[in-house]
């Protein structure tokens with residue numbers, strides 16, 4: 320048994336403030352999406368990679384990904400992350416486990432992928448997350464309302480891994496209810512299905528705002544990642 324991964328890449332990267340989709344920006348001479356897809360191409364438990372893409376970037380993405388043997392299809396995304404993923408989910412062949420992973424997270428570790436895959440087979444729904452490091456407060460109009468108990472707070476990442484049937488049911492139900500979530504687990508939670516956490520690492524950042532590119536360069540340097548020009 321192996322898993323399929325859906326990689327949503329159809330965003331605009333507005334918070335990055337760049338003139339192009341952030342997943343097309345280069346890190347060490349390769350686009351971010353190239354680094355992200357490489358993580359799954361190299362994972363022996365992954366057998367198929369599907370992406371959500373913007374119509375106007377289809378040709379560029381196809382060119383970037385031509386050397387990857389596991390990339391099986393690019394599907395046109397929607398106006399929200401959730402719609403992009405649903406578009407792909409509706410088209411892929413049924414399989415045991417589906418992971419969803421943001422194109423904008425190029426540093427997921429092999430260890431996290433293995434734990435997520437094993438976890439999804441055993442418990443149906445597992446996601447990568449790290450414990451919150453900061454003190455988090457609820458603030459109304461710049462006045463603190465209260466302080467949350469940090470020991471129960473986790474910062475959620477992707478990949479998020481589920482059995483295929485469960486994820487499809489969760490996405491279809493969200494569509495019927497007009498529910499829009501900011502991650503995949505939130506759709507599964509609505510079904511009453513327990514979702515477990517795999518302890519990931521702080522390198523698995525999402526490139527969201529410009530300073531994240533500095534962190535990305537530092538992570539690549541630490542890992543000794545070099546690509547030829």
Ligand SMILES: Nc1ccn([C@@H]2O[C@H](COP(=O)(O)OP(=O)(O)OP(=O)(O)O)[C@@H](O)[C@H]2O)c(=O)n1
Nearest residue numbers: 327328329330331332333334398399400422423
């Ligand atoms: N309509 C959308 C919106 C987002 N994504 C993808 O979902 C992932 C996580 O989303 P986010 O970081 O919010 O990306 P953007 O939507 O591109 O960023 P922003 O919100 O700043 O515009 C990204 O890989 C992005 O390409 C997508 O496939 N389709």
Ligand SMILES: C[C@](O)(CO)[C@H](O)COP(=O)(O)O
Nearest residue numbers: 421475476477501502503525
């Ligand atoms: C799914 C996610 O990566 C979890 O952190 C995230 O929610 C995706 O997009 P967002 O718009 O930055 O919340």
